[in-house]
Amino acid sequence: MTSSPQSLHRVNYAAPRSFGTLLKANLKETLFPDDPFHEIKNEPISRRFLKGAQYFVPIFEWLPKYNFKLLKYDLLAGITIASLAIPQGISYAKLANIPPIIGLYSSFVPPLIYAVFGSSKHLAVGTVAACSLLIAAIIEGKVNASDNMPLYLSLVFTATLFSGLVQTALGLLRLGILVDFLSHSTITGFMGGTAIIICLQQLKGMLGLKHFTTHTDVVSVLRAIFHNRKEIMYTRKNASLQKNKKPKLFWVSAIAPMVTVIVGCLFAYFAHAEKHGIQIVGHLSKGINPSSIHLLNFDPKYISAPIKAGVIAAMISLAEGIAIGRSFAIIRNEQIDGNKEMIAIGLMNIFGSFTSCYLTTGPFSKTAVNFNAGCKTAMSNVVMSICMMLTLLFLAPLFSYTPLVSLSAIIMSAMLGLIDYDKAYHLFKTDKFDFCICMAAFFGVSFISMDIGLMLSVGLALIRALLYIARPATCKLGLISETGLYRDVEQYPDANGIAGFLILKLGSPIYFANCNYVRERILRWIRDERSHTISKGNEIEFLLLELGGITSIDITGVETLLEIRRCVQAKGIKMILVNPRLGVLEKLMVTESIDTITKESVFLTIEDAIDACRFSLKCSDHIKTENLAIV
């Protein structure tokens, strides 16, 4: 009798790794997937200290190499984004129901902090519409802004502090993984829904003027329509330009808001608009940010609102800030460390809350303008910050003539750009479930509320994620003739099954949530296969499970494998495992299940398994015939 043919390829049954080793490896993969200290590893201690400082405070890295040539670019970009920051700051502050000057303050301190700690070269710091509205909506639930502005404002600052703390904590704990659960689809829907409610709110505000005087009404509505048309035009152009990648023309969109404000101011000033009932921003006092530490309010009576607003706004602003930073870094083939970004955004919000700023992040629009204006480093944020300081010190009163309708127009123009029809259509065309996730956010935000819409969408995305693992795909493999390859028979119709064998490829981890399914599915494969082959007369004798796609398995999964083995054995079928990966094989050895399955039933390749099985069949046939001969 010849020796078994399986001797060539041997499965490695080395002793399983210790718990400590596994824990370290898993923690590293979970929390430090980018191996942030790889540059420091092989350096002497003094260099390590410098590298460490450069790692945690990126300005140490780029400032020493900074030169005049770079400054030219950053100066231009910085001034451009400052011209955007002024109108947007005032507008979004109005969305958050806080005094407009807070919006200007918020573009002074946070950009400086970001320039020190941020790792993105293109991110432009500023306030964002969605979070402004979200904070307002949640805090208005506790305190009415028009009734008690000081209390309302103090809660907004407190919410900003909580946002900053949450963001910094997430970064320090390296929990960027939480932000990963806000998918592009969710963000697209959320932004679109937010844009819709903001636009409706603005329109309502514009048309609400009707009840004051008929005269004002005509003027303001006409102005509104005029501005809107202009703005919608700009936005359309802007949107299409950005998509067609013609960065030269972005200037039009970059300066449009500033032009709107200036034209509005001049009109209001010379026409004495306030006398005709056109509402203007009103008094803006000179001077830079006052301290707001004494305003932070931890009164247990109100604290739930700022905590809720802070946590939700923290997640959304992180998702926006990190996503936009990453997108532009990828265009330039650079890399962004998400966790470092979180710390930078968190710190700027913490310091912001101490200096009369409210929530800031890296808005899509402003960052795009910054990028297109040619910024080279975070210095553009410093330039913007200096521009804002000069504005606050000298020019602030000039902006007090800005008509509110101009602000509405600016907000609406920005909002219309956030409704991404193309993306939604693309989702619809390519992935219906992603489209549902997007629509859940869109309609949830539009018709219920911002936080519920967001949670609906994230919940749906999580359900999808859980379905992925609760119903892992299994497929039957067949031999593609003349190639020796075993592939999915559905995908490759010319792949044929092998008589007597059923070869199944399992995917995804096997564990408690899917083990019942896996068992049922495998038994169903056997049933189906039998009903097909029964007419041809060749029974299945071996069930080959290709485990190469299974990365891990838990106790329940191991028990399931043993159950499957028992079930098929009762039907006279032998279960064979092919190519179990490290984690799976280790778990089989630790639980001693490998002794039940037997090492002789585990093979490295499908060919080996089939050869060995045929060999054993022949042997048993041989023995049978021998026995017959003896009889």
Added chain:
Amino acid sequence: MTSSPQSLHRVNYAAPRSFGTLLKANLKETLFPDDPFHEIKNEPISRRFLKGAQYFVPIFEWLPKYNFKLLKYDLLAGITIASLAIPQGISYAKLANIPPIIGLYSSFVPPLIYAVFGSSKHLAVGTVAACSLLIAAIIEGKVNASDNMPLYLSLVFTATLFSGLVQTALGLLRLGILVDFLSHSTITGFMGGTAIIICLQQLKGMLGLKHFTTHTDVVSVLRAIFHNRKEIMYTRKNASLQKNKKPKLFWVSAIAPMVTVIVGCLFAYFAHAEKHGIQIVGHLSKGINPSSIHLLNFDPKYISAPIKAGVIAAMISLAEGIAIGRSFAIIRNEQIDGNKEMIAIGLMNIFGSFTSCYLTTGPFSKTAVNFNAGCKTAMSNVVMSICMMLTLLFLAPLFSYTPLVSLSAIIMSAMLGLIDYDKAYHLFKTDKFDFCICMAAFFGVSFISMDIGLMLSVGLALIRALLYIARPATCKLGLISETGLYRDVEQYPDANGIAGFLILKLGSPIYFANCNYVRERILRWIRDERSHTISKGNEIEFLLLELGGITSIDITGVETLLEIRRCVQAKGIKMILVNPRLGVLEKLMVTESIDTITKESVFLTIEDAIDACRFSLKCSDHIKTENLAIV
């Protein structure tokens, strides 16, 4: 110039399946993984109707074939479980703070319903300690049982109705998948924690008697200790017996509770125990279940408690009932349809709530006794039901002398058997995370509350599930010399990398929650590989991604693949995809990303990819040298 060598193995680019086909396939896998109607498919319509009726009402299937021989077995088993049902019914009713007679009622109607609709042959219907306590704990939060028993009782019936409705609905909607998320580890911890609090509660009750009279105290505590010792002894024996698979001796444990009750009754009756202050069960009226439809209470003031109790108890009792049914079916190589079981358990609770029964399911202990007593079909439940009816009609008053301490002893003995040290130790030894999930349930239930403990544990299990998919394992493949096999270099240390190539095997679906990780991880592989190979002078020129383990991908995942391609291209590396599965390839085609990646960069095997890449390298070298020659 020769033609490219890749012509042999061709990737199949057939047109993607339509949305309808995909939806149908996915729905089927999600909701009908066991293909329940496979037997009906190829039958004529009349047979289909019969088969359908047999499918939905299993009694139609087994009753016509029933014979006297089977009845003998079922009679014995039925009487045995009835002798268990009487003491357990009274005891658990006490746990739920409801009159003991309800416990007896609950073993009369539900078993009859289950016998008609249930598909398990071994499941014995009865009340369970954990759910009794859970219902009591939640409803006590609204109404105090001792203050207003009629209201309390009506809410318990209402909770039972809700449980039944939830269970039936889950079964009809084929959402057995929800029960899958209660893992063995969670159940083990939950049962253990419940056992601990029930034991403490019983002990407190026993020792609480101290404050009545000193005389009673000694008697009752001694009795309690006596009973406990006896019972603990029984339980130990019982547990070890069940594990050692010696079913002959299970009788000891099966009749122990009944013996305890009878001895207790005789003692209480002849010693006139109630005069000495030993509390007894008290009056039990003759007669079978009265209707309780008029007692169902949907008062909005209280409704939240029965809904909450109903839903949580429904899930736990389903998990217990289905798990135990499956375990015994597997021993006998039969199959249990989880969804059908849900409908059966749900219907028996709905009818139960109409006939003065509270929540029932298939308890572990009782089902084990039923199995060991040799039951053959669900007829054993009918026998038990008839025994209960006779008891209710004629014997009920006899049990009114049962001393409460006997009940405590019975409860504690059953509870101690639920603390599964061995399982916990096994979990600790083999899977630390599963152990944590188990301990979360155990300590959560012991120290916080039953529902919070359960949710903590399920939450932890879900986080683990999400981590599985958020951090999919990737590994580097190398060629095991002389075999032509590409395997994980960590698992097979004799597998060697190939100069110029980095071959990575990805696992699990790629989608929004893990795409950032996947990108970072791949870039880190490249970085690590470069730092290793840079000394040897051979740069990576090709990145091969083995996608055979990836079962699906979403839009974000596709975008990530394109980003990875862009990133590595900037480093002068070409990205090659190997063996994409059906779902992945379809998504690449639908999104038209395949045109960016190019079909020339997708191969069916690693060998093909390497051959083709080497060929193209040679060609370009050839062209270079030709160009040099021309120059």
